[in-house]
Amino acid sequence: MKKLEKIDLYNFELENGKQSVYIPLFYQVFGQPIGDAPVVVVNHALTGNSNVSGENGWWNDLIGENKTINTNRFTVIAFNIPGNGFDGIDKNLISNYQDFTIRDVANIFWEGLFFLNIKDVFSLIGGSLGGAIAWEMTVIQPEKIQNLIPIATDWKATDWVIANVLIQDQILNNSKNPIMDARLHAMLLYRTPQSINQRFLRQKTDNFSKYQIENWLQNHGIKLKNRFQLSAYKLMNHLLKTNDITRNRNSFLELSKNIKANIHIVSVDSDYFFIADENRETYFQLKNNNNVYYHEIKSVHGHDAFLIEFEQLVEILEPIFYKKTKQIYVTT
Template sequence: MKNELQHIKITNFQTESGAVYNTIPLSYQVFGPTLGSAPVVLVNHALTGNSEVIGEQGWWNELIGYDKLIDTTVYTVLAFNIPGNGFDGFLVENYKNFKARDVAQIFNLGLKQLKINSLFACIGGSVGGGIAWELAALNPILIENLIPIASDWKSSDWMLANTLLQDLILNNSSNPVHDARIQAMLCYRTPDSFKGRFNRTINNELGIFNIESWLLHHGKKLKDRFQLASYKLLNQLLSSIDITRERNEFLEVASKIEANIHLVGVDSDLFFTAQENKETVEELSTVKSNVFYYEIKSIHGHDAFLIEFGQLEKLLKNVFNKQLVSP
């Protein structure tokens, strides 16, 4: 199984905003069969994630691997690092230069360099799902199964409000990554999730509520492993998801996507709401028959896609049906 960090270069790249980059490094990891020998599943990571989807620090070990939902004896799993996420040492100086569609275009160019002309699936949670939408709109015949999880094809007004607040914290706080992370956790989880876990209990050692010590811990933990420039960039990408920008109305753009579209919402998601997903399915179903909606039931909100692995496996088991994959 190959899993070392590999590198290619995207040259002479111009972003939507007009910024020109002579070279953009694109790093990636491959798990399972070598590229070209099995159906490819592209996994897009979320805000603080990276290409290490499985392994010692793998963030989706429960779903990907030997005899898992996405079986690495059946599928080749490919994961790019969003350029600027810092995992490969590359940082973006001017994060405002980039939108989610730019990342999708970089991924599209990377796939071409790797001689990948089709994807069995493109799956991603949160901003990774938004980039999956952008990739599908950019290259409508590329993907057989598009699977955005806890995500959407656009940044809603609620999302824009939250990313604005995050940007203000990241640019004005004296402890930006720490403080922005604490605020973000209030959208990633729910009041019921907090109550179920902490219920106003006290951390006697610190003399504060356990919810407070937990949030402070998460703030420090991210500050210790994630760079400010990376957080600013990924937050900017979250604010810029929109497959209709400078194109046409949603139905006209999305109806051209040939993929089976499998939307996975979370009933308690406060970030990318399930209602937005349901409205997308309802609208798109008027012009496209291969659109499906699944819902994770959880008190944990947006983060449920990183918690409710058993549900995700059951919801998507028919998509990754090994018996239907050609040998």
């Protein structure tokens, strides 16, 4: 695994006016040294981390040598959302999770980029929670990003997202086995009934003690429990409902007029969490005053398709990262 680097932030003022005395910002750099190549910033999702490429890299299908995001051509930087626990240091976990918002995380990430003397980002990309942070980062610094690529996400938390965040929060704070139980519920948001039914076909395990779907869900819960801290889960889940780039600002259309980036909205047609209809509406609102493109992954798998349908995602992303040889297109 690439070395985990750290930036120390002191006396950071949160959106709610409170001050966080110390925030360690951990990150990893892949590909070319900083300053030698265009920068791609990758934001991780709820249970993700900065290890996007190489050993155990969660986006190895997209990022690496001669991959779509080619580490022979780009400098790839991935920050860890503070408090996600990837550094393995318990004292860096965040207990006052309700004090933090996506806007705070976006500002923290910009502090990190400025510390690294990065003033221009070729592409800012993220899926789910990471994509929501990317929207916020773009509004904060609308002239510093060339390509915004939010995937399976939205610029706002809908009532549906807020409702499910509440259910997750209740499970995390009241269950006797909170991480596992919350994960079971979440997995049914990230997939679709069609995906589940086609995969398991009501079959039982080899010893006929339970259905395969039950075994699959419990294994997901156990795996997350073994690698994720409860406080991290509470924080990441809470951040989702704080997603709103218009909060205490102008309207969405007014904010969008300041964005200089090409905006590539990537949705999943079967996403039950960040539904495609919302992304299509965003596209139609923006298409007259921005360089905005809409792409749609066709999949039975729902929200998690951005981690499954790599061939489609590569087809969407390659024209963005290889502009000299391919033209940007719109998938509708």
